[in-house]
Amino acid sequence: MVEITVRGAGIFGLSIAWACVMRGAKVQVIDPHGPAAGASGGVVGALAPHVPENWNTKKQFQRDSLVAARDFWPMIDALSGIDSGYARLGRLQPIPDEHALTLAQCRVAGARDNWGDLAQWAIVDQVPDWVPPSATGRWVWDDMTARINPQMACRSLAAALQARGCPILTQGDDRGRVIWAAGAQDLAQISQHLGRDLGRGEKGQAAVFDLDLRDSPQLYIDSLHITPHADGTTAIGSTSERNYDDPMETDQRLDDLIAKARALVPALADCAVIQRWAGARPRAKTRAPVMGPHPVYPDAFIANGGFKIGFGMAIGVAEVMADLVVDGIDRIPDDFRTEHWIKG
Numbered sequence: 001m002v003e004i005t006v007r008g009a010g011i012f013g014l015s016i017a018w019a020c021v022m023r024g025a026k027v028q029v030i031d032p033h034g035p036a037a038g039a040s041g042g043v044v045g046a047l048a049p050h051v052p053e054n055w056n057t058k059k060q061f062q063r064d065s066l067v068a069a070r071d072f073w074p075m076i077d078a079l080s081g082i083d084s085g086y087a088r089l090g091r092l093q094p095i096p097d098e099h100a101l102t103l104a105q106c107r108v109a110g111a112r113d114n115w116g117d118l119a120q121w122a123i124v125d126q127v128p129d130w131v132p133p134s135a136t137g138r139w140v141w142d143d144m145t146a147r148i149n150p151q152m153a154c155r156s157l158a159a160a161l162q163a164r165g166c167p168i169l170t171q172g173d174d175r176g177r178v179i180w181a182a183g184a185q186d187l188a189q190i191s192q193h194l195g196r197d198l199g200r201g202e203k204g205q206a207a208v209f210d211l212d213l214r215d216s217p218q219l220y221i222d223s224l225h226i227t228p229h230a231d232g233t234t235a236i237g238s239t240s241e242r243n244y245d246d247p248m249e250t251d252q253r254l255d256d257l258i259a260k261a262r263a264l265v266p267a268l269a270d271c272a273v274i275q276r277w278a279g280a281r282p283r284a285k286t287r288a289p290v291m292g293p294h295p296v297y298p299d300a301f302i303a304n305g306g307f308k309i310g311f312g313m314a315i316g317v318a319e320v321m322a323d324l325v326v327d328g329i330d331r332i333p334d335d336f337r338t339e340h341w342i343k344g
């Protein structure tokens with residue numbers, strides 16, 4: 001039996017552990033801070049696709065991973081008895097002007113070509129009451145987008161792993177093949193070790209409002225995600241900060257984001273903010289996931305670089321890593337290879 005140690009209990013580490021367990025490996029997960037202590041403990045949880053145009057490896061990989069989520073999360077939740085809050089309820093985006101309308105129409109065709117029967121990208125003129133007006137009276141609607149509660153999803157997956165005999169430890173010795181899925185911290189350490197900026201944490205701040213829109217699609221407006229959650233709250237996010245002192249501290253930037261959300265979405269105007277959150281997204285230099293041999297630890301592997309779409313990519317990353325580490329089958333897309341990242 002193949003033995004595997006996964007270092008890191010964020011969404012990447014937990015998903016990889018699950019894919020390895022499913023292949024019959026004996027797996028342990030080690031994280032000094034426990035599950036979802038890093039970026040994966042966030043609050044936004046938008047599982048949203050890239051626009052269906054200028055098709056590339058990353059978009060295809062993300063599409064397949066998002067599609068797989070539909071069966072994956074209900075199965076994990078059934079096993080764990082914990083609700084990840086997953087629901088594929090779609091997303092609306094206002095179309096502000098004629099130029100955006102023309103672009104949206106091209107993307108309808110792009111979705112037909114690149115998404116096929118998997119999901120739709122359409123232009124609609126009817127939306128729920130809480131959605132603010134659009135200048136053209138039209139919105140883009142896609143039904144590939146889903147929402148998930150990041151913190152609960154990690155708890156659900158951790159419990160499912162434990163139910164399948166995979167321990168989640170805060171310390172322990174490596175056993176068997178080692179996969180590092182240690183997020184922003186590992187990227188920073190690798191950059192330091194190799195004396196080059198290969199990636200690090202990009203800070204993001206987000207907030208949760210006391211607004212129950214649980215059966216509604218999410219809204220993407222003026223670079224802001226508005227994500228209704230299953231527990232009757234609505235999250236908004238996020239800031240993008242390259243320079244910061246404390247990755248976990250919220251500040252005036254979040255106040256500004258909250259003010260912007262209230263101004264854009266009147267339904268939020270009088271709702272209380274019930275949680276403020278900040279964390280560091282693992283941003284590799286290539287802005288793409290990174291998979292393959294670890295560049296510093298001999299004989300170990302790495303899976304990192306989820307950046308802004310780590311939850312959207314995790315299932316696909318996990319399958320590729322399990323193929324590689326358990327079965328010795330290398331399906332890593334060239335753009336995501338360690339070598340490409342180190343060279344690029």
Ligand SMILES: Cc1cc2nc3c(=O)[nH]c(=O)nc-3n(C[C@H](O)[C@H](O)[C@H](O)COP(=O)(O)OP(=O)(O)OC[C@H]3O[C@@H](n4cnc5c(N)ncnc54)[C@H](O)[C@@H]3O)c2cc1C
Nearest residue numbers: 008010011012038039040046182183204306309310311312
């Ligand atoms: C504000 C914000 C909003 C976001 N919104 C979305 C969104 O809407 N949709 C989406 O898909 N993604 C979103 N993301 C991105 C997503 O959260 C990340 O891409 C994802 O969580 C990364 O997962 P990870 O497992 O690689 O890293 P992490 O979750 O950071 O996990 C890394 C883990 O490694 C552990 N670790 C560190 N050092 C060691 C060590 N030496 N040994 C063992 N373990 C170690 C840490 O304790 C941590 O638990 C958002 C991120 C932020 C910050």
